[in-house]
Each structure stands twice: as C-alpha cells, then as structure tokens.
Amino acid sequence: MSLDDSGLKSDIEDVLQHHYDDQTDSPDSTDDFASSLTDAIIGYLGDVVLDYPSAPGIMTPPGTPDPSFSSGDMTPVVPPDAMASVLEAGIKASIAASDPDSASASNWAPADAAYAAVLAAIGIVWQTNDGYMAVGGTVAAQMVGFDDAWAVGMDDGSISDVAQELADLIHDATTAAQFTGAYFKAAFIGPGPHSSAMS
Numbered sequence: 001m002s003l004d005d006s007g008l009k010s011d012i013e014d015v016l017q018h019h020y021d022d023q024t025d026s027p028d029s030t031d032d033f034a035s036s037l038t039d040a041i042i043g044y045l046g047d048v049v050l051d052y053p054s055a056p057g058i059m060t061p062p063g064t065p066d067p068s069f070s071s072g073d074m075t076p077v078v079p080p081d082a083m084a085s086v087l088e089a090g091i092k093a094s095i096a097a098s099d100p101d102s103a104s105a106s107n108w109a110p111a112d113a114a115y116a117a118v119l120a121a122i123g124i125v126w127q128t129n130d131g132y133m134a135v136g137g138t139v140a141a142q143m144v145g146f147d148d149a150w151a152v153g154m155d156d157g158s159i160s161d162v163a164q165e166l167a168d169l170i171h172d173a174t175t176a177a178q179f180t181g182a183y184f185k186a187a188f189i190g191p192g193p194h195s196s197a198m199s
Contacts, residue, residue, distance in 0.1 A: 003044060003045075003199060004044065005167050007044065008171065009166075009168075010163075011043060011044070012037070012166050012167055013163035016162060016163055018036065019032075019033045019036075020159060038087050038088040039084075042081050044170070045118070046080055048080065048174065048198050049075055050074040050179055052074060053183050053194045054194075055191055057189050058190075059189075072129060076126055077127055078121055080122050083117075083118040083121050086117055087114045087115060090115065091114070093111070093114075094108040094110045108146035108150070112143040112146060113143075115140075115143075119173075119177045120137070120138055131186065132183055132184070133185070134179070134181050134182065135182055135183075136182060140173065142176045144173045149165040149166035150162070175199055178197050178198075180193055180194070
C-alpha cells in the first residue's frame with residue numbers, strides 16, 4: 001500500500017460539505033467536524049509505508065548475509081489510529097483558538113503540532129512481513145499549514161478547492177517526513193542505518 005492523496009481529498013471534501021450543510025457552529029457540530037476530519041486524515045495515514053531496507057542484515061560472526069532478504073514495504077508497528085486522539089485534540093484546540101470568519105484570527109498551529117506528533121509517534125518502529133524491524137526516529141520536516149488551506153476558502157475558493165489544498169498540504173508534510181534508524185531480523189543486523197521517507 002501507499003498513501004492515497006486523491007482519496008484524502010475526497011474524504012476531506014465530504015467532511016467540509018457536511019459541515020457546510022449543517023450551517024451551525026454549535027459545540028456538537030464542531031466536535032463532529034473535528035472527529036470527522038480526524039477520521040479522514042487518520043484513514044489516509046493507515047496506508048503509510050517506508051521503503052524496504054536496501055541491504056540484507058549480516059550475522060556476526062561469521063558475517064553471513066541474510067539468505068532470505070527479500071523486498072516489500074515497512075509498516076508502522078504503532079498504527080495511526082492509535083494516535084487519533086492526539087490529532088483530534090489538536091484540531092479541537094485550533095477551532096477554539098480561531099475565528100471562522102476571519103483569516104487573520106485563524107490559529108491552527110495546535111493541529112500542525114499535533115500532526116507532527118502523530119508522524120513522530122508512528123514513525124519510531126517499523127516492520128516488514130518477513131521479520132525485519134527498524135527502530136529509530138522520524139522527523140517531520142515540514143508542518144501541514146492548515147491555515148493555508150482555510151485561507152483558500154476565505155479567498156472565495158470552493159469546498160473542493162479547500163479540500164484539494166488541505167489534502168496536498170497533508171500529503172506534502174507526510175512524504176517529507178524522514179525515518180532514520182537501525183534495522184535487524186533476529187541475529188541479522190543491518191550493516192548501516194536505514195533511511196526512508198514516508199510514502
């Protein structure tokens with residue numbers, strides 16, 4: 001699997017359209033929006049992978065390479081949906097800190113920070129279906145910039161335009177995140193660090 005930004009755009013558009021049709025800023029409505037937007041983003045992250053290590057692990061001694069070294073993807077040991085509450089809390093904090101009728105009073109920094117935290121948390125440990133594990137850290141090289149997507153709407157962009165902008169921003173931030181760490185399978189140890197962007 002790999003990340004599907006077109007599916008993310010469609011899901012975000014559904015969330016925005018539903019919230020627009022609801023035509024209310026009641027607490028129940030904003031909570032529903034935060035929950036639905038979280039579900040869309042976490043659903044997208046459910047397909048995140050890293051590249052398979054580029055070289056087989058080595059058994060030392062005697063320096064024998066892993067004879068079963070194969071190919072495929074690495075998937076996160078911590079599933080993205082385990083971090084949904086962190087992202088939802090950031091979205092709710094952003095809603096509370098913002099005026100929906102004013103671009104200058106929009107503050108979605110909490111959601112930006114929450115998404116970076118989600119990427120870091122799911123990006124610590126990765127696994128392959130043939131037994132390799134990679135342990136290290138994932139650096140979120142750029143923030144999403146939720147405010148930039150909402151600004152599209154403030155500039156008379158359509159719901160589809162806003163959804164496309166937000167999906168692009170989330171996808172760009174995710175694929176810019178870089179993992180670096182050690183990898184191994186039983187007694188076979190990677191000869192160097194494994195480094196891969198999320199995809």
